[in-house]
Amino acid sequence: MNIQTDINWPAFLSRHDMLWKTKPISWDEGAFIGNGLLGAMIYSEEHRDQRHVLRFVLGRTDVTASRSGSAKNFPVRVPIGELALEMVGWIYQPCEIRIDLWNAEMRAVIPTTKGEVRLRALIHASSPVACIELDTDEGEQGAKINWYAYPDVNPILKNADGINLNQYIPAIAVEKTEEKEIFFGIQSYGQGEGCTTAWKMHTHERVGACKEEDMPRGKNHRVCLLTVMNGVSEQDKENARRELDKIDVTETGISDWISTHRMWWHNYYPASFISIPDMQLESFYWIQMYKLASATRKDMLPMDNQGPWMTSTPWPGLWFNMNVQMSYSPVYTANRLELGQSLISSLRQHEKQLIHNVPEAFRCDSAGLGRSSSYDLNSPVDDEVGNLTWLMHNCWRxxxxxxxxxxxxELLYPLLRRSICLYMHLLEEGDDGMLHLPPMVSPEYGSFKQLMTRDSHYDLSLLRWGCETLLQASERLEILDPLRERWNEILARLTPLPVDPVLGYKIGGDFSLEFGHRHFSHLLAVFPLHIAGRSEEERSLAIRTLRHWIAMEGDLRGFSFTGAASIAAALGLGDEALAYMRSLMHFIKPNTMYKEAGPVIETPLAGAEAIQDMLLQSWGNLIRIFPAIPGEWQEAVFHNLRTEGGFLVSAVYKAGRTELIRIRSLAGEPCRLITDLAHSEEGFVIEAQNMTPDYRIHEDQSIEISLGQGEEAVIYAAGSSHNGAIAPIQAEPGMYNFFGGKKPWRLYGIPK
Known part of the structure; x- marks a missing residue:
């Protein structure tokens, strides 16, 4: 059977475009654009003195400012200012603002009390340049674009999203100049730090409008091109000038420039595909795919807590006891491994710093990572020992x-080995003859009380996973590591995960879960490590723990529900996973961002992984097809999702059962999968390319198929009439364009 895709990508993604009918008035509901380095959040303000302004709040991920003091005072992200589209009249309604996902650009028609402004904005996919194109009628011909350094932003706008008193803002000296029609704004923080912004305006006489669906050119047509450089030297200024000067602003030139931007995104999206019968969650998923590529790229910095969309926050950096790990969690199954390279590159670049993060006595063989840092990963290990090991789980994936x-x-084996050696230095033999860990923090449990516990679940599970993985990796690499005997001994003698007979897994040896706990650090063995929950006894224990945890309502956050959804999915509880995802939607902002005291980008991104986990999982050398489909989902489809072992998997689910699976081997690894087709009364058929399929069925009803590198097989229900087409599920019309402007009534089922 031939597998063919029937996906009209522009039409499919347009149903998930974020859409505003009234102006967004906060970061929480702003329209966002970005290219992994430079970003802009676009929104307005309700104060009567600023109702004529549409803000482009700028961010560049590598712009940081140093603080004096202890090692914990790492260089932090700082706000860098904004562009303001200042109109003659107040912004009126109904306006239309759209984030066109397929083309990765914002387009808007904005009526005002004086006229109308038509607008298009993007940040180029492969150059650090923002483009804002506008056209006005006669009433708004006085509209203008101005740049404001952060200190010069109107206080009404600067404080619109609140002031976080924990946020460090350096003293900023601002210098503005104009040279050969390019305006420069240099913001210096001292110590040679700061940023350089450069922009230039082109009128309709010098630039042609783009073709196709783009806004028409009128006599008030203007284009603003802007770039930001990290640094305040003459070279930084020259680099900014060069970025702007190399853009050909003739009609053909700018059309070609924008075409290369669009081509990048048009190549990006089709790497994989999913469609599900829940339009809210389907839209949410695809906006996260847009957000991922807007927030990082393979040759750029790793994602921190806010991505390139800086705003008021107490967390202006990288946090490693959950945030970074969860931010990258959807890239693997989504077959977007190139985005994961930004994390890998950071680990390669700063391996020496990771060694320096541990006490000097341990640096000969160990490495570690504290709770938070800047991009240099300078974070001495304190009371959280397992953060680097968890990060290595991402690297393992x-x-x-x-x-x-x-x-x-070159990277994973030696660095994981060092992270486990740190644990090995801390292990103690107890009176019971077992190996134990001394008191440590279980992330987020009793944080303000600084609670520590012996034998924390977080650390025991990471240590066990690390030893198992090192043994597996050393065998694959054919390394006769002298520590193999010690790793085996640890696995044999390590104290079991602490369990409360009633409540389930304990936080650690000293604590059961007795009050609200927003983190799933006491369930890490179940997810994401997948080293527990396999037997019926362990599964029952994990379910008991999960439900007790979520019932403790005191401190749950959005990421609590992403973790709960993935844990439920790992346990095969599809209906429960869906319930947790629907609960998550009440935490998500109208533009799919998430914020507590400040932005924490990992929560919605981890929500995308939870959706993947309902459709496809791969761990324990098994590929699980539709392992946690909710009962109300009678159909679902995905194409080219990726699994462990380097497989691309496509599958179709209809009328409550799997109809079709296509699996392609990219690496020639053993292929063993779990599917309901193995239990079908009608039986199933396996077809392989140009050969008789070689397969067998194991006692657990898993199907093992022999596939060489580059080979593929198709499995389908006997007697199936499926034609092998991969196509979107028909959408519910009233649920198109769910996200963007604030639409709270949709959460409660009020029909459109």
Whole structure:
């Protein structure tokens, strides 16, 4: 059976475009654009003195400012100012603002009390330049674009999203100049730090409008091109000038420039595809795919807590006891491994710093990572020992989904080994003859009380996973590591995960879960490590723990529900996973961002992984097809999702059962999968390319198929009439364009 895709990508993604009918008035509901380095959040303000302004709040991820004091005072992200489209009249309604996902640009028609402004904005996919194109009628011909350094932003706008007194803002000296029609704004923080912004305006006489669906050119047509450089030197200024000067602003030139931007995104989206019968969650998922590529790229910095969309926050950096790990969690199954390279590159670049983060006595063989840092990963290990090991689990996934042996040999194996050696220095033999860990923090449990516990679940599970993985990796690499005997001994003698007979997994040896706990650190063995929950006894224990945890309402956050959804999915509880995802939607902002005291980008991104986990999972050397489909989902489809072992999987689910699976091997690894087709009364058929399929069925009803590198097989229900087409599920019309402007009534089922 031939598998063919029937996906009209522009039409499919347009049903998920974010849409505003009234102006967004906060970061929480702003329209966002970005290219992994430079970003802008676009919104307005309700104060009568600023109702004529549409803000483009700028961010560049590598612009940081140093603080004096202890090692914990790492260089932090700082706000860098904004462009303001200042109109003659007040913004009126109904306006229309759209984030066109397929083309990764914002388009708007904005009526005012004086006229109308038509607008298009994007940040180029492959150059650090923002483009804002506008056209006005006669009433708004006085509209203008102005740049404001952060200190010069109107206080009404600067404080619109609140002031976080924990946020460090340096003293900023601002210098503005104009040279050869390019305006420069240099913001200096001292110590040679700061940023350089450069922009230039082109009128309709010098630039042609773009073709196709783009806004028409009128006599008030203008284009603003802007770039931001990290640094305040003459070279930074020259680099900014060069970025702007190399853009050909003739009609053909700018059309070609924008075409290369669009081509990048048009190549990006089709790497994989999912469609589900819940339009809210389907839209949410695809906006996260847009957000991922707007927030990081393979050759850029790792994602921090806010991505390139800076605003008021107490967390202006990287946090490693959950945030970074969860931010990258959807890239693997989504077959977007190139985005995961930004994390891998950071680990490669700062390996020496990771060694320096541990006490000097341990640096000969160990490495670690504290709770938070800047991009240099300078974060001495304190009371959270396992953060680097968890980060190495992300690295392991990058390896397992790509089967890149160079990554395993050159980075993953030696760095994971060092992270486990740190634990080995801390292990103690107890009176029971077992190996125990001293008191440590279980992330987020009793944080303000600084609670510590012996044998924390977080650390025991990471240590066990690390030893198992090192043994597996050393065998694959054919390394006769002298520590193999010690790793085996640890696995044999390590104290079991602490369990409360009634409440389930404990926080650690000293604490059961007795009050609200927003983190799933006491369930890490179940998810994401997948080293517990496999037997019926462990599964029952995990379910009991999960439900007790979520019932403790005191401190749950959005990411609590992403974790709960993925845990439920790992346990095969599809209906429960869906309930947790629907609960998450009440935490998500109208533009799919998430914020507590400040932005924490990992929560919606981890929500995308939870949706993936309902459709496809791969762990324990098994590929699980539709492992946690909710009962109300009678159909679902995905194409080219990736699994461990380097497989691309496509599948169709109809009328409450799997109809079709296509699996392609990219690395020639063993292929073993779990599917309801193995239980079908009608039986199933396996077809392989140009050969008789070689397969067998194991006692657990898993199907093992022999596939060489580049080979594929198709499995389908006997007697199936499916034609092998991968196509979107028919959408519910009233649920188109769910996100964007604030539409709270939709959460409660009020029909459109």
């Amino acid at each position: 990058q390896y397992r989904y790509s089967m890149d042996n160079e990554l395993l040999r």
